[in-house]
Amino acid sequence: MRGPVRWVLWDVKDTLLKVRRSVGEQYCSEAERAGLKLPAAASQVWWTGLVRDTFAQCAVDDTALLDRLVNNLYHNFCGPENWEVFPDSYSTLEFCTALGLKQGVVSNFDKRLEGILRGCGLLTHFSFLLTSEEAGVAKPDPAIFTQALVRCGVPASSVVHVGDHYVKDYLTSRSLGIQGYLLDRQDCHDAHILSSAADDYVMLLQG
Known part of the structure; x- marks a missing residue:
């Protein structure tokens, strides 16, 4: 059974940010x-x-x-100068914060992520950052999500995870009972799809 949403967990690369240019x-x-x-x-x-x-x-x-x-x-x-924030990322994170939701990051990244998010003006929205370097495992290993749930301190059914990878983000989070959503900006899949981060508005309000 779905519980009321209390936390939103985010992937970062190609979800909130993208590499600007090679x-x-x-x-x-x-x-x-x-x-x-x-x-x-x-x-x-x-x-x-x-x-x-x-x-x-x-x-x-x-x-x-x-x-x-x-x-x-x-x-x-x-x-941060080498990263571009998707236009809908700022407003969506601000919207979640305004709703009183806590937010965290679950990312296959390393300790540099904090500096990148700070430089891009996104860090203040997150209560914690959990990188694969810190967790000792990387998505799609469900153990990284298990560690994130411990930090959230609520049932998995009260947690939403949004990411761009069908297996690493969507399937793995849902295997633990998290409300997983696939942010598919290219419209390549057909289940629990968000075409933009702004779609979270509707998803959270309905939840």
Whole structure:
């Protein structure tokens, strides 16, 4: 049986925020302003070589380690300037706060998440952030949601979770009795769907 909603848990990446642009795209944008026309893929190849050469000068010659460094530096952005908040995120979080609901984050991320959310102006809405680094497990392992429920201190039926991944967010949260909703901005699925974060208005009022 569904209980009254008391907590809303959020995924972050591609739910509340998205990566603004890839490194390759940013380099190409700067190149265009200087009168050059370069494809993003070419810029990425150049940037990868630059990272390898930089660490090679520091006597790093482990190929596997260099590959990992390149991948992490290229894909994982930790500054808020590299993230874009979806237009409906601010108003939805404010709406939930105005309703007296407590909110938390359950995210496959690390300790950098707090700084990103602070820089994007979202941190004050959350009573806790639970990252996979802190939890020791990552979605779709249900244990991360179990830890989140302990922090909420209410039955799973009184908790809503909203995320963009069908298995990691939707199916896993619902397997524990949480009211899981899939934020599907691309309309690719057909169950308990929210096409935007603003749809939470209706969902919470009906709950």
